[in-house]
Structures are given as C-alpha cells and as structure tokens.
Amino acid sequence: MGTYPKARPHAKDLTVIIKKFVEEANELAKKKGLNELRKVLEQNAPQLLERKIKEKRVGLPDLKNAINGQVVLRFAPNPNGPLSFGHSRGIVINSEYAKRYEGKWILRFDDTDTVRKPPLPSAYKSIQEEVEWLTGKPADKIVIASDRIETYYKYASELISKGGAYICTLSAEEFREFRQTKSNSPDRDRSPEENLKLWERMLNGDFQPGEAVVRIKTDMTLPNPALRDWPALRIQDTENNPHPRENINSKYKVWPLLDFQSGIEDYLQGVTHIIRGKDLMDSTRKQTLLYEHFGWEYPETVYWGRVKIHELGGFSTSGMRNDIENGKYSDWDDPRLPTLASMQRRGFSPEALRNFWIELALTQKDISASMATIYSHNIKIIDETAPRLFFVKNPFPLELIDGNEQIPSNFKTQIHPEDENLGYRIWELQKENNLIYLEKEDLQLAKENNNKIRLKDFADIQIKDNIASIISLEPSEKLPIIHWLDSKNSYDAVLEITRENEIQLIEGKLENFPKLKLNEITQLERIGYAKIENKNKLIFIHN
RNA sequence: GCAGCUGUAGUGUAGUGGCCCAUCAUGAAGCCCUCUCGAGGCUUCGACCCGGGUUCAAAUCCCGGCAGUUGCACCA
Structure with a gap:
C-alpha cells in the first residue's frame, strides 16, 4: 500500500479480500505443498518471490x-x-x-x-x-x-551607520540587568552618527577593556535571552596580552567576538x-x-x-x-x-x-x-599488514640443548600468518651455547604441564634446571603455545603501555627484525599491537 | 528560572505511516578455524522513554508527561 497510495482509502475492504486469498493459498500449501504454491506464484507474479533486501544507508x-x-x-x-x-x-x-x-x-x-x-x-x-x-x-x-580584523571593522562600521548596531558603554553586569528584564539599555537609542564617533574612539584606544562594546541590535524582548542585543566586538588589552603572531601583536585593541x-x-x-x-x-x-x-x-x-x-x-x-x-x-x-x-x-x-x-x-x-x-x-x-614479532616481557633465560631432536640450523616463520607474500622471519641458530628467553609467567605455564611447553612455530621443549631440551619439532602433544626468543636474534627493548592514565615501561627482549621500519605498526604475538617508535622503544596501541 | 535540542539493544547507528514480531556495527556468550590472548567464519543475547490520541495500519503523525543535554560570557 506504500507503493499504491490510491488503495489506501479502501484498506478495510482490501483486508477482507486479501484474507480470503491468503486462506486459499494456505489451503493449497497444506494440500499440495509449498512447491505447488511457488509454481503458481512463478506463473502469475514472479516478482513476489524475490525477497527485497533492505538497503541501509551507509556513511553520512x-x-x-x-x-x-x-x-x-x-x-x-x-x-x-x-x-x-x-x-x-x-x-x-x-x-x-x-x-x-x-x-x-x-x-x-x-x-x-x-x-x-x-x-x-x-x-x-x-x-x-x-x-x-x-x-x-x-x-x-x-x-x-x-x-582579517580590518575587514571585520569594515562590516562593523557599516552596520553601525545603518543603525543595526550600537556602542554600549554598560558593564557586562549592568547589561545583564537589562537583558534579564527585557528592557532597552539607554545606549540603544543613540543615533548612528553618535555611535560612529564612539566607534572611532574605541578604535583609537580611548576605552579600556570592559568600558565599551559593539552590540548587534536585535530585540530585547526576544524569548531567548542569549539573542538580546548580543555583543559583536569588544576591547582587549593587547599591550599586556599581545597576540602571539608577530605581525599582529598589539596592533588592534578592538577584537570581534566569535558570533560576529x-x-x-x-x-x-x-x-x-x-x-x-x-x-x-x-x-x-x-x-x-x-x-x-x-x-x-x-x-x-x-x-x-x-x-x-x-x-x-x-x-x-x-x-x-x-x-x-x-x-x-x-x-x-x-x-x-x-x-x-x-x-x-x-x-x-x-x-x-x-x-x-x-x-x-x-x-x-x-x-x-x-x-x-x-x-x-x-x-x-x-591487522592486514602488521608484521608479527616476538617480544618477551620479563625474560627468563634458559639454555637450549639437543634432546630427542637436534637444534636445527635456523628458525623460520611467516611475517604474517595470512599473507605469505609478506615474507619470512628467519633466525640462524647455533648448535651450541644457545640461550633462549621465555616470559616468567610462561615458565609457570610450563610447570603446570609437566615442565613441557611448545615454542611457537618451533619445537616442544622439556624444561629442567634452567635447561630446555627439544622433545620434538612437530607438536607431540597438545601443549600451550608460547612466544620465545633466542639471545642471538633479540635485543633489549622497552614497551610503553598506558593504562588508566598511568604510563608503564615494560622491559623485555625484542626480536631482531631486519626489515624493521620506524613508526611501523607491528603485532607483538600474544601481547597486542604496538608502534615502533625507535629500535629499542615500542608503544603499545591496543590488543 | 528562561530558552533550545534529543530520546531505537550495554554502546553507536538504519528507519520519516504498511516492506519492521525493527538494520548494521560494536560488545558479551558459545562453537569452528588457526602453531598468537590477533585475524577470519558461524550461532546466540539484546531496543522503539512513558501515557493518551489520529488511522484499517504508528518506531514513524498529534498532545501530555518523564529523562538527559546545551545555551543564557565583553570564550571559542
């Protein structure tokens, strides 16, 4: 009926007719199934079968x-x-x-x-x-x-000479009285000529701040008090409060207010x-x-x-x-x-x-x-482009040794898990004297799993007496996966986090990433997104 | 006090008389996927401020409440 307004006056009659047909259709559907009904519609009114998709207004x-x-x-x-x-x-x-x-x-x-x-x-x-x-x-x-102060002066003069504005020498408090009582200030009736003279005196600096103001003549009986003869230009002490722009400085004493x-x-x-x-x-x-x-x-x-x-x-x-x-x-x-x-x-x-x-x-x-x-x-x-990096807070060192499997010569993983084209992070690992870092909290996590844990994208390890031995490179059982670092491929860095208006500096180890760019956004795995402010300083964004 | 503006899920939005037992996003909960507590996929939760009226039909129009908010500066 929205599309056929002409039908509106007959709505009452139409509902009766429509009801009849709906009942008929329901009967048909009951007896011969929905498909039969669909066939009838296809023949007579195929457009009804297409469900209209609501279009939502997007943007402004x-x-x-x-x-x-x-x-x-x-x-x-x-x-x-x-x-x-x-x-x-x-x-x-x-x-x-x-x-x-x-x-x-x-x-x-x-x-x-x-x-x-x-x-x-x-x-x-x-x-x-x-x-x-x-x-x-x-x-x-x-x-x-x-x-553009002088331009504003020009329009002020014009309005004053047209009688659309006047110079008011009342103080703000005095004028407030008139505004509240909806009565005209005595200055309101001055002639344009007199006002123009006073305006000149204002510009010449004959008045101190607060002693004179240009008011737009509206109507003191307006219901909204804010509109009653509102101020357009006032005097500022620019000797003691010069404008900071050098060419302006103390040049003007009369300044327009926002509304003007x-x-x-x-x-x-x-x-x-x-x-x-x-x-x-x-x-x-x-x-x-x-x-x-x-x-x-x-x-x-x-x-x-x-x-x-x-x-x-x-x-x-x-x-x-x-x-x-x-x-x-x-x-x-x-x-x-x-x-x-x-x-x-x-x-x-x-x-x-x-x-x-x-x-x-x-x-x-x-x-x-x-x-x-x-x-x-x-x-x-x-997220689409942020390279993934490891940052180990409160790093705890462990010596990595061969176990069931030997330490491979390198560690390699994607820079971005969803985009192979962004390349790889590759670290060279040594056969001996390898020091790795885990977060202290993750060490606790390992303890809860019989001192076993999985180093992400690398290996399952067994921890004992500050020594981590490799159980297997492929996941051997379902272990918590943690991020980690190796001493040769990381360096000291600070992560700055702002929480509840407090700045916290968290020291840790950051993965050495040759492609690291200043001001780039990275995602520190299991921590959150951070911006690289400089090589050794990261700013936390959010997670 | 006077004057104005606004009232849709926890939050933000769509909707201008019948496509609305109300849109989408965010959030929360759950599941799937994933070698990140990220991303992605799926499911669920949840709203028309209240009361009258007009109308066959109201979130939508009218009236009256209520609530919130803004202005009443010689600030912007």
Missing part, C-alpha cells in the same frame, strides 16, 4: 540543498593548542562532505581571544599537519581571523553549509539576526551532539596546556592525553579515525562511545 546522511561542485564548508578551531580527538570529528565530517560533493572546505583559525585563550604560535602549523595526516591532504583553503567574526567570515567565504556542535545553536540564531541586517542568506546548518569517549578525559585545550606547562604531561603527544598528536604517536590509523566518525554519523544526540569501537576500526586497518 545527505546534506540539504547541496549542489555538487558548489558546496563550501569550514572547520574553525581556536589555535590555542594542537587538536584534540574531539576536533577530529569536525575535520573528518567536513572533509568527507567536501569530497562527496566535490566541493571544498576551509580551515579557519579563530584566534580572536588573546587574553583567555591566547593562540599558541606552533599550533597554526601543527594543526595543518594534523589535518593533512587525518585527511591525507591539506585543507582547500586557510583563513586566519587575526589577518564567524558570521561575517562565513558570508565572505561563501560558506554554504555549516556543521557545528549543538552548543552553538544560539550562535546560528544570533548570526541569522546579523544576516538579516545585511540582507544575506544564512547557510544551511547541521548540528551534532556532544561526544564522550568512556575511557578518555575532557578535551579542554586550555586545561591540557596548563598541565603540560606544569609538567604533569610531557607534551601534547603524551600518550595519556586525548589529543590527535597522542593518537598519531600511539599508532592509530587516520583511516580508522575517519571510519569511526563516519559511523557515528551526524545526530544531535549526545553520544558516549567506547575506545573498543575505535580499536575495532583500527584493527581492521592495521
């Missing part, structure tokens, strides 16, 4: 009013530090949509607060690098707000779609009011809810910056921090992160996801 939902080739998106972080994991959602979603619609996306640095959220000079560069790492290419365009700067810039850049957190819903409403003053059309806006990752802490950039400066964390890529730098360092695949965010999609629900989901995405990417 469509964007409203998106015209292929004309979509312009933007992502606007504050460069007061490198990006957190939370930021990566904005980058992934925006860049994915740009790709889908063959449009472009702008990376914009909203660096307009020099006092509370002073930009970090290195972040301008590191954020661009992080973007490139995550998406595989640079953003289509870079815009830096602090480069962002609104003007989105218009100037021709942004067609804004994807932002729902905490910025009021921003949309404020900016829509601003656009009305100018007669502009506001972009399509999509919101996402808050995301919490169970295992990760908060994403406050300023907070992390403090902790790093206080020495609580080593740097932005400290494995305990929920930063992109940290995840990159720990060996998360950018593709996995992209898949993760795409799967979470765009909903206004507040989400709380688990690292397990990210791990699972990551494993799908890295």
Whole structure:
C-alpha cells in the first residue's frame, strides 16, 4: 500500500479480500505443498518471490540543498593548542562532505581571544599537519581571523551607520540587568552618527577593556535571552596580552567576538553549509539576526551532539596546556592525553579515525562511545599488514640443548600468518651455547604441564634446571603455545603501555627484525599491537 | 528560572505511516578455524522513554508527561 497510495482509502475492504486469498493459498500449501504454491506464484507474479533486501544507508546522511561542485564548508578551531580527538570529528565530517560533493572546505583559525585563550604560535602549523595526516591532504583553503580584523571593522562600521548596531558603554553586569528584564539599555537609542564617533574612539584606544562594546541590535524582548542585543566586538588589552603572531601583536585593541567574526567570515567565504556542535545553536540564531541586517542568506546548518569517549578525559585545550606547562604531561603527544598528536604517536590509523566518525554519523544526540569501537576500526586497518614479532616481557633465560631432536640450523616463520607474500622471519641458530628467553609467567605455564611447553612455530621443549631440551619439532602433544626468543636474534627493548592514565615501561627482549621500519605498526604475538617508535622503544596501541 | 535540542539493544547507528514480531556495527556468550590472548567464519543475547490520541495500519503523525543535554560570557 506504500507503493499504491490510491488503495489506501479502501484498506478495510482490501483486508477482507486479501484474507480470503491468503486462506486459499494456505489451503493449497497444506494440500499440495509449498512447491505447488511457488509454481503458481512463478506463473502469475514472479516478482513476489524475490525477497527485497533492505538497503541501509551507509556513511553520512545527505546534506540539504547541496549542489555538487558548489558546496563550501569550514572547520574553525581556536589555535590555542594542537587538536584534540574531539576536533577530529569536525575535520573528518567536513572533509568527507567536501569530497562527496566535490566541493571544498576551509580551515579557519579563530584566534580572536588573546587574553583567555591566547593562540599558541606552533599550533597554526601543527594543526595543518594534523589535518593533512587525518585527511591525507591539506585543507582547500586557510583563513586566519587575526589577518582579517580590518575587514571585520569594515562590516562593523557599516552596520553601525545603518543603525543595526550600537556602542554600549554598560558593564557586562549592568547589561545583564537589562537583558534579564527585557528592557532597552539607554545606549540603544543613540543615533548612528553618535555611535560612529564612539566607534572611532574605541578604535583609537580611548576605552579600556570592559568600558565599551559593539552590540548587534536585535530585540530585547526576544524569548531567548542569549539573542538580546548580543555583543559583536569588544576591547582587549593587547599591550599586556599581545597576540602571539608577530605581525599582529598589539596592533588592534578592538577584537570581534566569535558570533560576529564567524558570521561575517562565513558570508565572505561563501560558506554554504555549516556543521557545528549543538552548543552553538544560539550562535546560528544570533548570526541569522546579523544576516538579516545585511540582507544575506544564512547557510544551511547541521548540528551534532556532544561526544564522550568512556575511557578518555575532557578535551579542554586550555586545561591540557596548563598541565603540560606544569609538567604533569610531557607534551601534547603524551600518550595519556586525548589529543590527535597522542593518537598519531600511539599508532592509530587516520583511516580508522575517519571510519569511526563516519559511523557515528551526524545526530544531535549526545553520544558516549567506547575506545573498543575505535580499536575495532583500527584493527581492521592495521591487522592486514602488521608484521608479527616476538617480544618477551620479563625474560627468563634458559639454555637450549639437543634432546630427542637436534637444534636445527635456523628458525623460520611467516611475517604474517595470512599473507605469505609478506615474507619470512628467519633466525640462524647455533648448535651450541644457545640461550633462549621465555616470559616468567610462561615458565609457570610450563610447570603446570609437566615442565613441557611448545615454542611457537618451533619445537616442544622439556624444561629442567634452567635447561630446555627439544622433545620434538612437530607438536607431540597438545601443549600451550608460547612466544620465545633466542639471545642471538633479540635485543633489549622497552614497551610503553598506558593504562588508566598511568604510563608503564615494560622491559623485555625484542626480536631482531631486519626489515624493521620506524613508526611501523607491528603485532607483538600474544601481547597486542604496538608502534615502533625507535629500535629499542615500542608503544603499545591496543590488543 | 528562561530558552533550545534529543530520546531505537550495554554502546553507536538504519528507519520519516504498511516492506519492521525493527538494520548494521560494536560488545558479551558459545562453537569452528588457526602453531598468537590477533585475524577470519558461524550461532546466540539484546531496543522503539512513558501515557493518551489520529488511522484499517504508528518506531514513524498529534498532545501530555518523564529523562538527559546545551545555551543564557565583553570564550571559542
């Protein structure tokens, strides 16, 4: 009936008719079997035999009013530090949509607060690098707000002279009174000419921070208090809090606030779609009011809810910056921090992160996801190529001797169990004076099996008085299989594991692997995936 | 307090009036395979916030609750 809406009004009559036929069919099936029924259908309505397969929407939902080739998106972080994991959602979603619609996306640095959220000079560069790492290419365009202050001034002047904005000399507390009581501030009625004069004085530095602010004239009786004559530009003490970019420094005293700067810039850049957190819903409403003053059309806006990752802490950039400066964390890529730098360092695949965010999609629900989901995405990417290696924690040495069988001249096993093409790991073994390492815990495991155990891909051994003798090369009985190393083919290495915000350094022996590449992801057998930070240092990713 | 937004399995998602006794993934449990506690294969578990209404038909529309969450900054 979904396909034939015309039939809907007759639903009641139809059910009676349908019931009749269903009964008839059931009767037929009962008497002559299902196959007979199938034959009848094949003759009269073969399409009914094909079970329709539900198509599930994959990936991100469509964007409203998106015209292929004309979509312009933007992502606007504050460069007061490198990006957190939370930021990566904005980058992934925006860049994915740009790709889908063959449009472009702008990376914009909203660096307009020099006092509370002073930009970090290195972040301008590191954020661009992080973007490139995550998406595989640079953003289509870079815009830096602090480069464009004068442009924002121009639009502010224009709006003031049109009477759409005014200079308010009330303190924030004083204005709050008016906002709460839905009444106009006395400054509201000043003429555009007077306001323009005050605006000039603001620019000249006649006012101290807090003494004057430019407000967008909306309506003090608006039901949503946030929208009532909202502030657009304010004064910052850039003598004591200079902008860290050298050419900006103390050049400007009047600075735009987010809602104004962002609104003007989105218009100037021709942004067609804004994807932002729902905490910025009021921003949309404020900016829509601003656009009305100018007669502009506001972009399509999509919101996402808050995301919490169970295992990760908060994403406050300023907070992390403090902790790093206080020495609580080593740097932005400290494995305990929920930063992109940290995840990159720990060996998360950018593709996995992209898949993760795409799967979470765009909903206004507040989400709380688990690292397990990210791990699972990551494993799908890295497992196929990760070379298998042995790492023996807390190594316990044993002397390997001939037993029922002699020590072979070498040990050979596949680099990857599912892909022979990746090659082999080959160690040369000596006939005498062979020292092998087992994990202390595995020694215990051997004890529980009459001091017998199987060295993976090698041999069953019998352990006695720190001596391991070979029982057989082929598995002789069902013994636990453990990883192991030989002293000539291994060296000291450290595995760094972060658990519950504690960094643990585990010393051990790492298999000597001539093909070892820096920053490569390996799978330490029976331990988990790890990244090779340098020859002697591994970082644990997950298992 | 005022204003907004959201409510589908443990978690995340699909679903916009009949293809839904509800999709897929993750998770958990079990089995198979494998000389790794990895990967792969199979099976099972588990959800439409509640209450009314509209309709032949409601996860889907309407009303009312309830819960969660966000904003009300001269931060972004």
